[in-house]
Structures are given as C-alpha cells and as structure tokens.
Amino acid sequence: MTVRVRFAPSPTGYLHIGGARTALYCYLYAKATAGTYVLRIEDTDQARSKIEYEDALIEDLKWLGITHTEGPDCPAVAGPYRQSERNNIYKKYSDQLISEGKAYPCFLTEEELIVLTEKAESEKKAPHAYHGEYRRLDPSEAKKRIEAGESYVIRFKNPAKKVTFKDLVRGEVTFPEDMVGDFVIIRSNGLPVYNYCCVVDDYLMKMSHIIRAEDHLNNTCRQILLYNALGAELPHFVHVSLLVGEDKQKLSKRHGATSVSKYKNMHYLPSALMNYLCLLGWSHPEEKDIFDLETLGDTFTLERFSKSPALYDIKKLNYFNEQHLRKLSVEEIDGYFSKVIPTDHPYHDQTKEWRLCFTELYTDKIQLFSDVLDFLPDVFTDTFSKDDNYNDVITWETTRPLAKYLKSELEKLDDNSMPSKELIDTWMTHLKKELKIKGKALFMGTRIVLTGKNHGPDLKVLVSLTKVSTLVQRCSLALS
C-alpha cells in the first residue's frame, strides 16, 4: 500500500505548536514509508480564512523543515489543494448523494431550529433528534421551493447505525447510533461544511492514513458515515494525543507563546523545536532524546504514540535548544548572534576573529541565542551598577592596590586596543609576586574590578576582548 498523508490546516490564524506537531508526524510517517505528504488548505470558512495566513502557514512549515510535495504551491497531482477551489467537486458529490436518496434539502429556518433545539433540551433529548423533519419531502416539491428562492441546506440522511472503527493509536472506538443526527453537509450559502469536504477530499486524494489530533476523534463518526455513503474505502485513522497547557486544557493562544512564528522570531532552532515536539506523545524506540529528525527514517512508527495528552513545557524546549545549539560550529553560532544582536550594536564592528573568540567564550553559557544579549555588557559597557557582591569584594584590603596597579598598567596602552592574554598574565604574576595578592583575592578581585561581576567566563579571554578605555573606566569606578 502506498502511504499518502496530509496536513490540513485552516488559514484562520498562524501555525501553532500543536499544528506543527501534527504536521511533523504526517511528514515523518510519509518519510518513513516512502509515501507522500501533502498540504491541503481547509478554507471553507470564508469569514475567517485569509490568504495571508495561508502564506504564513507555508512559510512557517518551510522554516520547520516540514516540506510537502503536493500542495497549493506545487504542481497539482490530485489538486486543487485549496478547498475553496473545489466547490464544483463537493457539489457533484452532494448531487449524487441526493439522487441516491442519501441526502436531502432541508428548509428549516434558523429561528425554527432554535425553537427545536430548546425544545429538545427541555425534554432532555439529543438536540439533533428533530433534524429529520424534511427527510420525506417529495423531491419535486423540494425542487419547487428551491426554484421559488427559498433558503435551504443539504442534510445527510443518517442511517442511524452504530459506527465502529479501529484507530491506530486508540484501538477500537464505537459511537452509538444516535451520536449525530442528519447533519448539514452544504450550507445555505451553497458552501460545504468541514466534515463533508474533508471526506470528499481525503477520498479523492487517496489518503491512506488520517493523522490528526484527538480533538477530531468525534468527527470521525460523521466522516465514516459519509465514507460509507460515498462507497469509499475507509482510510486508517490515527488520532494523536492532544497538546495541553499548564491547566491541562487544549493548548491555545491564551497559553502564551504558541505560534511557530514566535519561536522563529525568538531565534529558536527549528531542529530543536521539532525534536521536542516529536517527543511530546511519541517515544524513540531506543529511548533517545536528542536526535536529528532527518535521521529517524523508518524508526518512526505509528506504534509508539502515547494515548494521553502531553503538557507543553517551554523549559524542556529550552533544554532541547541548548543541546542542538551545542552541535553547531562557532561560525554558525556567530551567524545567529549577528541576527539576534541589534544592527547598530558595536558587536558588528568587531573583527571576525574577535567575534569567533567571543562566541566560543559564551557558547556553553547559553540556551537560546538571545541569551547573548545579557552578556554583551560584559565587554561593551564602561560602567555597571554595583551590586552586593561588588561592594563586598571591593572592600577587601587587597582590591584597592590591585585596581590601582591595573589602572596604571592599562593607561600605558592605546585606548582603543585590547590587552593581550600574555599581558594580562604578566599583570597577574606581578600582582602575585610583588603585591603578594593571591588566591581568591587575586582572581575574584581582578574579575570584579575589570568586569564588575564575581563570576563569568574565562577571565583572561574576556578581558582580552574588552577595550582598554572601558577597562580603565571600570578601574576608576573601583577606586572611586
């Protein structure tokens, strides 16, 4: 069997984390089985769908490395891939269903519907029980009313049978015969409804597996009913667990940073985001945690999905980012730093050699590229606020003579130069031999005078990256 899977977002907003995960699973499964992954745009909700969102969706997917071979922006194989361009197809099949007596026009007005719903509720009956009202209306009578311009929808004639199917992650799932009523497949404005076009498309596009999140599980009932009516073979259903927030509810905007573009803008590594998302509800057969998705190959199988919802935890994502970041070369990290740091920052005026040295110094101290922003002042700011640690170290009796000596030595140098590591070495030696300052007093003292902090990366390298004028000012501050 050739595997064909699709990711079918609706362009009503930006791609979010949950959607990205679903897309990823589709993509990985197609890749594992040498199948095809297609992107379909579900834009039947005219009011909310926007082409900008579609563009952004494709852009974000591309950034994540989830590439489709069939979609609205590719040569059509089983297209069109935008539902808004397939209305004639949906019409054709709904006409067919009507002629076969499997669907019918319904003239219930919105007001009548509200009344019926309320009545059903008060009688504690299923609210859809009444929908069959126009089932037996004579076709010629219906035709007359349609021609008279009366508003109507097309409803599916539900055979009211129990629906059972085997979900590849949930196992056997059964819906009772009264789960749904005669649901609408074509709206009064002539446009089809999600559950209907989804089935028509998946059928016509020959989808072998429907991989989607669990919030669609109940929709599967209506959809199977439609597959049966269309005489179509059922695809395999794969309902993946939901992604939830702190409150255990379905992940949504109100949970904070949930759109993929946010992470792109924050310069997260797409490989890290994908790696983390992949493991939220799926486990590696060898229990690996940090890996490159492209190397997964056919180890990605449908059997390793977890059934329970997974909580999205940004702390763990940051850890994945840190691990993926560590695998990058200094040059690559410098490239990201250059993107993160504002263009007018003096960082960009430094030599390549300086930047690589700086990058190397800080690589193992960051989780996110933007963390570098916190470290920039280490070398670029002349003064700093004196915190508690500073005030403590600065009062040591050894610190003042130490600062005085360093200042005098620094003043011998060109303001715009940076002291060499060797030079700093000789200063340290002098301080130890001549001024008898050693151990913690020496290293901590030098660090606090020259950098203002009592901890940080390798001191000699750090100082060798700092301009003499800056260091002199810091010494002055220590002596003031």
Add this chain to the structure above:
RNA sequence: GCUCCCAUCGUCUAGCCUGGUCUAGGACACCGCCUUUUCACGGCGGUAACAGGGGUUCGAAUCCCCUUGGGAGUACCA
C-alpha cells in the same frame, strides 16, 4: 446533560499488547558532590510515580469490572 477518549515521578515518558527479569528505567526541573581559584558546561549521586477499590492468577504497573479524576466533542467553525 449526552457521546467519546485518557490515567506510571511536578513534567515528558519506558515498561502494558505477549502477566514473573520492575525493591518500576531514562530525560527535564530541583537538590548535593566532583571538576573549574568564579559562573556555566561536563561527570557522579539524590528526592520523586504505577489514582482508588474489587476481581482473575501461584504471581498484576501489566488482563477484566467498578469508582474517582481529567480532557475533548456536542454548529450552516475547522
């Protein structure tokens, strides 16, 4: 309300299908130690879980039932 789904450390999970090797393994986070005359990285170690109750069985985290808890759906949204 009704329908469906889910239930192992705080979190992500392994183990479950094919009961015994599980005094339940790994990862994040947290704590401690080592390393680094700092911090971080790294290494080592620690705290921490089978929701509850009944069965079945010589034996249950694993199989069955019930209870409880959580979630999703219940549209002329997708």
